[in-house]
Amino acid sequence: MSTATGSPPQKTLPNWDQLTFSLTETDVMFRSCGDKRRDPVWDRGEYVPFTDVRISPAAAFFSYGLGVFEGLKAQRTADGRVLLFRPEENAKRLQRSAERLSMPPFPSDLFVEACVEVVRRNLRFVPPAGKGSFYLRPIQHAIEPKLGLGPSNLFWVIIFGSPVGAYFTAGAPRGVRLQVLEQGRVAPGGTGYAKAMGNYAGGIYVASKWKERGFDDVLYLDARHERFVTETSGSNVFLVRKDGVLVTPPLDDQILPGVTRDSTIQAARKVLGIQVDERPLPVEEVLSEGEELFCTGTAWTLQSVREIVYRERAHAFPAESTRKALLDVIRGIQTGTREDPFRWTREVR
């Protein structure tokens, strides 16, 4: 494995008190090349300054969207250590996403090692405890110059990172407001379970129209029946029923298997002793039986939904105690203030 070539240009640190969920360029990124015609497919990668990349305009992903990505975070603890959260899960999901787009899987051990190393080489960009987190964005694309539609041979995996603050601006009203859409986020039988770039491209237009009308995001119903809730543009959803049971839609072809979703289910069942049902969740049940509604995601964390609008009728969810209790557990583990019974964190030394 080669090291950074020369000394990386010193990028500017952000103001820790004004972090938002946006890109701050950092010093070092990781890049590995894959070629399906050789064994092993992937090289060991290199750590290079974060900079523009040179790529053919005919690269397959430019035309055909052969690209997948990930998102995971490292956090600084009060005593100054840095903890990376469940990178093995993102490694596995990147592999499943890549397979769906006919791309070769990137080795999990190399993925985890590269994530740790990118954080380590950018340690000065990991915000102080309580000020934000360091977000890693691994991406994988088919970069082969190619005109016809078909599988490619050449790929890149790049991992870069950025310090980030909260996804939703601090000082906003408690919880988010979602418009329920009687349409699917992705096609039935399509790429919804993969973190594929194409799933997001079309959604920007949809969400923007509702954001202009004062919503924070949209909540998609399933594409087959337009009846069961699936997820928002970038988070999974959970309902706390009046009987205390936590319900979340089951993983299927239209739902991204969120790492935060899985962490929430495990924390609810094993730490807080809450019953969690993974089953289809009709929107009518959300309205009639819902006590609390919240979203989960790496960027969103655990976010209360204060109101949804369905068929032009608003429905409020004033409660948020379950979400708060779960966030306490998960954030506590992520930031080292709680014991980590699941061994979810990995220290970056």
Ligand SMILES: Cc1ncc(COP(=O)(O)O)c(C=O)c1O
């Ligand atoms: C569509 C969608 N659903 C759910 C999630 C939540 O996944 P995770 O908890 O792994 O961030 C994301 C974010 O990656 C997403 O883009």
